Amino acid sequence: MNESKNKYSCADFAFKAPAILFLATSVLAIAFSCTNSGKSRPTVAPDSTRYTRTVLAEGLDEPMQMVILPGNDVLFVERKGGVRLYKDATKELRAVANFEVFSGIEDGLLGVVADPDYEKNHWLYFYYAVAGEQAVSRLSRMEFRNDSLLRSTETVILEIPTQRIYCCHSAGYLKFDRAGNLYLSTGDNTNAEETAGYTPVDERPGRELSDDQATASNTNDLRGKILRIKPLPGGGYAIPEGNLFPKGTAGARPEIYVMGARNPYRYSIDDETGYLYFGDVGPDTEMKASDGELMSFDEINQVREPGYYGWPYFLGNNQIFGKYDYATGELGPGKDPSKPMNESPNNTGLKELPPAKPAMIWYGKNNSTYFPQVGNGGATAMAGPVYYSKHFKKAPYKLSDYYDGKLFIYEWIRGWVMAVSFDESGNFKGMEPFLEHWNFDAPVDMQFASDGAIYMLEYGTNWFSKNTNARLVRIEYAEGNRRPVASIEMDKQYGAAPLTVKLSAGGSIDHDEGDKLSFRWRVEGENKQGETVSHTFTKPGIYDVELTVSDGEGGEGTTSNRIYVGNTPPEVHIHTSANRSFYWDGSTLDYAVEASDREDSVSVADVSLAFGYIPNGKDAALVLSGGQDPSSLRYLKGQQLIANLDCRSCHSIDKESVGPTYQAVAARYRGTPGAEGLLVNKIIDGGSGNWGERAMSPHPELAEEDAREMVRYILSLGAGQQQLAPQGVLRLDSHSGRDADGVYLFSARYTDHGANGIPPLNGHDHILLRNPLLQAEDFDAGNVRIATVTTAFMSYVYGIQNGSYLSFRDIDLTHVRRIGYRAQASGAGGTIEVHLDSIGGPVVSRLEIPAGNFSGAENGWKEVMGSVDETHDVHDLYVVFVNGDAGDKALFSIDWLKFYNR
Template sequence: MNYIKSFFWLAFMGAASAVTPSERPVFRQVAADSTGVDSSRFTYTTLVSGLDEPMGMAILPDYDIVVAERKGAVRYYDNESKELKTIAQFNVFSGIEDGLLGVAADPGFKENNWIYFYYGVGGTENISHLSRFELKDGQLIQSSEKVMLKVPTQRTYCCHSAGYLTFGSDGLLYLSIGDNTNAEEIEGHNPTDERPGRHLSDDQGTTANSNDYRGKILRIRPEADGGYSIPDGNLFPKDGSLGKPEIFAMGLRNPFRVSVDPKTQYVYWGDVGPDTEIKASEGKLSYDEINQARKPGFFGYPYFLGDNEVFPKYDFETKKEGPGKDPLRPINNSPNNTGVKELPPAQPAFIWYGKVPSKKWPLVGKGGASAMAGPVYYSDLYPNAPYKLPEYYNGKLFIYEWIRKWIIAVTMDANGNYVSMEPFLPQLKVVAPMDMQIAKDGAVYLLAYGTNWFARNTDSGIIRVEYSEGNRNPVAAAKVSKTVGAAPLAVTLSAKGSKDYDPGDKLSYEWKIGEKKLNGEELKYSFTKPGIYNVVLTVTDQNGGKGSATTQVKVGNTPPAVTISSQSNKSFYWDKSSLDYQVKVQDKEDKVIDPKKLKVSFNYLAFGKDLASVLSSGEPGNLQYANTEKLYTSLDCKACHTLETKSIGPALKEISKRYAEKAGAQETLADKIIKGGSGSWGSYPMPPHADLPKKDAQEIAGYILSLGKQEENIPLTGKIALTNHVGEGTEGAYVLQAAYTDKGANGIAPIKSSSNIILRNPLIQMEDYEEGNVGVVIATLNTGYISHIANITDGKYTRFNHIDLTRIRGIKFQVQEAGAGGTIELRLDSKDGPLAGSLEVKAGKVQNPKTDWKEMTLAVQPTSGFHDLYFVYKNPTAKGALFHLDWMYFER
């Protein structure tokens, strides 16, 4: 999310100097496993989920949490009841990244109940407010609003609002504000367009303008009457003669997340960088930055980036480049500048990185980026905190990444200079971390934004991380047998997945549903009325350690029942065969099935293995790109694109529509995926994927183009000739799939259910078993290799899951008589299950490993339906191997 930056000089009249690259410390990295911290001593609890664009949180003294959602909702998490509620809805302008952006509780909240918000005011006036409210007994008193500061903005162009609020340990309030400048139409350069009528595209009028609040970090002291005073030591004089006296740091683009070192008062923030075509020391001059302000200052934008690398002066009229500014004495001569012309020496970033892999900091990764700064931790500030972090993290700064989804601990020396960095909790894969704070009990709180931009995400929420030196808290795992259904809904509640890392601990289990409390590791419960219920499991050990987990049950809508029946075999296809089928749908609430919501498709796929994950979405059509879709989701693409709706980038289906009829569309899109680009869809350039193989890029482009093709439903009943596999080898599969989405009921959203039949080739390699205790041999021959299973001795077995034996007469094996011989038994659903057939294999000795194979058929007793097939190998008198098996073929 593009939102962040800042810094300046001590005395405006020239007392300070810029830091040159040669004065910066030597960089080094620390391996991920070098901390010696036992990761099992960290426990994680998701307190809430499903938030709608959470932007910031305020942790109150009693561990209740206030969350600001961008579209204006104020959410309140009650730590005692474990419930989430909405306590206010601000009237906000929520376009171009604006909205309800920041929240912070007053350091004296326990006594004064003051809480602060920063938001874009709804209506026609282009203005944002920093306001103070009273929050009492979990209720926000909106009539108590005191507007402390009004910030004029523009709402014509996107982007960069920032809006983070935080307090220093000295009681000063910090507010970050983005440059609010046109991020479009910058022609691959920095936004310094000085042409008449283009002032909204000139950052020299905002972030580099001492007389403007935007592109700054402000520092003020709140006063009891709802106003504020200017503390000593800000960037400009208190009389406003040289600039806004509230300014602490300027020259920032999008200073998105800010923290203040509680001991040194150094200010840290992440600044989300631009996307330019200017060559730089590492890739292009498009760095994201982590900044450190030891004192007020100017941090370079829009003239410098990273280690004070200089943007050339670009003339938007003539399209020519000229020399850039001098970092030691930058001059702002823009006609849009209403402040001082001579700016302080530019301060370089503390850490910076671009879209390509970083040579200085390889741990930061590559691709899209949104840098953010978290707290600096000091163990002595948490003297009796039960969950304080290990001493190892004392004095370290935590930084994190919204796009790349990592958290990193940065080690500094006594003077605050960079020393090293290492991953922090890499096992905790937070989806788009948006805020990070440490509570007074030492627990780390993480606010997760979720997968998609500008959306309510199911994987958003608040995560609490606890560290324990002594008794470790249990890890609660709540499982509900049914999470949706009609009332009454009978479910089984199970805590059997819960665990405790301390040997010998005895656990007790409490379930809370509304006001009801139930006890037991596993129990039955019936929801009698429609509604959405939070089910809270608390697991406690005998030493008082607790862990909790929350899940949700939706009562009032029954999932549709979608079935596909057939008289044919539903596991395999053969030459000159066909598939008869009938699709039926029933839905308790809908009664009448809406044909527009029912999709039935039939496809032949060139691949047939690992289809379970492919079909998990239950969405018919487009299956030929199922493997490609898995590749797509493994990249950073989902951070900017969704399937149906515009996110930070266009929806995939919109891209498909635009390119559908264009010649060479697949090649064009593949080229864009690899090289990146800008200008086609607006202000957000797509980062390059230079190391993505061209073949993969072409596959992804083909997948995107396929999304615009409307596939017609096939009839609900029919008979299909299976001919597409002819000449295509043995890896393909036919997929018949049906899905129905109901209309929703009793306040519960629509539910989609699906069913499918997958037909694969009847030739199966024996080494592809699901479970077994035999060996696999890959024997290299002069004409290639042959793989088979070996080390088959008495009592061993192989299992193949979920195979339909309807109309199967026999199973032909490729056998090598290479031992004492024995019996192959076919048993159903377990090693000791019903015997469905057997085959005797004679003893023998291999003379020629290549040719000494023969085909033998196991006759199958008439059997219908799906079974797990266990092939059990028997010869109680043999001391060694019995035989080898290569493949089997199911005969009809």
């Protein structure tokens, strides 16, 4: 029975023989439960191989919200004003419009949604900060026809006065409910950077913009809210029944559905229950909850009816903030959640507020006691859609019924998606990771298409900037036959015109065994067939290559990649007369660097050179892949710690984001006494004030030594690269007294200036020198066995027979005169032959190992030497063991090999 190709229902087993009924109840009950209607529901999450992810567009400029149009066209807005359309039929991304917006602080073009009757009226609604001197954000409607946004049809629905002096919080998400009511989330628009670790309730004269009691907890202000209105055909709006304050209530705006929110950035509306779920982005505060946890909570809220959600007086499960007096610096008692009173002089609304409602889910920067699966670090909680199977009855990519009735929440900073389950009363029951086998780079919007596919917008790594990893992604789920996963490999991606590229689909996979795959390519408007094809690009330009893999069972997987024609990567070479594989005591590395570029005039003085010793040689691969400077590689652990924590959400090495660049930090603290300890404490404890008032998240669970490694790496960035001449001699003297695992890395890198619209490209060469002693069990290929002696902390190769071999790739024998072997002569004996490039290649060294035992050897082991013929250049070495008279007897054992230069 192939479970990957079959689905089951309770009816499949209802009238079968008793033995089959027994099987159904005792085995299949593990995976399914049955409802009274006879429909089966899986009780185990689907396998991750049933999902495929396709990147539809990338390199976006701060994508905010999308709307999925008929035919799976996707229109989305970018914060700086861009409106872009992905055409599903042609797989192309188009620029539709560009709004003139104020994009300072967190404002800009923030939201878009289609009218419920879009297919008839073609109305789209936008929320944006109007450009110019007037501080106002506008909700308006326009027609979108024939892939064009008709700006002349703009009809203003609502305008909200704001302030543009202080950061932060704009929200701006838009959604309709089943009744045609339009919801708009607004941030508190309050100074969030001068809170001294408390809440923004600054009541001093002239500090009105630093008082959240004037916005989020003000019944007469539309900020820090989720509004609910009914747009009218001619413009403006009506107030639907059932909002928080009835029409005509003095001092209260009737548009308010939810108030007391800080930054309700993403929300959704459950089409079955009518409940609204919203994520509220929390503060960084020094105040503690009743259980001792810092009250820096992000929240996921369930709204069953209009209500007040507590900010800035309460957070989490109605934990109370003490009232901080900014004039005296004293902390007083907080408000009563059952009867909160807004007594601020900046309040223009009702004094008595509705009772505060607690959050459904809340979590801070540390590991949560109540919701441990959310992790730790920085946070930006978002509420996504609720999934119902019945809404996708005939949808080809509908999710498994396992997710029926579950809410999806997601995290901008932590990059996860969770599925939240409820009990029969609609209360929180639990959560579990969803699509955890993928990483998402700041997911900013998540929606279901009518065909059941999930669309995800990813904002990308750096804040307030265009990111190469800002993407529009489509995720499809398949029951029964699984779709193939398409993969493109190419022999070159860059080059001058004409450029011939060989393309291969050999890396594509199908998780269903036995399917016969076929491959279809689309290149420059041409269709090509076959697992491997080639194509010649005759003109400069950037070209998309699309591959579709079909499995013959109706399943298809598609992927694409880009070819850049018009700029050739630079050629960089390091020439040396020294050995390129090994270092020896007292040796040196002479070098001369050569560089050329087809489009540029290159001077070797422009080539970036770096040289360093890496104590853990396995880290060299990380260095080479990331292009780091080897001269600071003793700080590699700190670099890796930074990459794996939440630091990248606010900082980068050299690009401005929310926080300062690491290079700026290094420059500020270079040579400052006590800087290392100061920064270690800052990483662990958090804080604000050194780079503005925006708070830095604490990391109290981080070990002090790990924080110190991070600081040392950051400070090393201010030292600059080691200056090396294009030609010279380097001393290899840093390995003395160290473990044998270390390596020397000499790197040469040049970046050209770009050409013909193609961005700059890198050329690179390197020499990696390792210890001349190689453990025999570290062979790259071979047909021998490995023994491990735990008491002696050693492993070795044993069971060597006639014809056994070991292979080591890319070994330079230049200046190598002898090879030593630590051998154990405990068998029939034989000859060790060293061949170049294949088992039958030229022999450059032979050594006889006698039968029996070595005389005077310690525990039977002894180093023996074999001379090496003069050999140059890099080769694959095949160490072959020969004794044609030994039959199947063991010859001897080998512990290690060592290469000598004298």
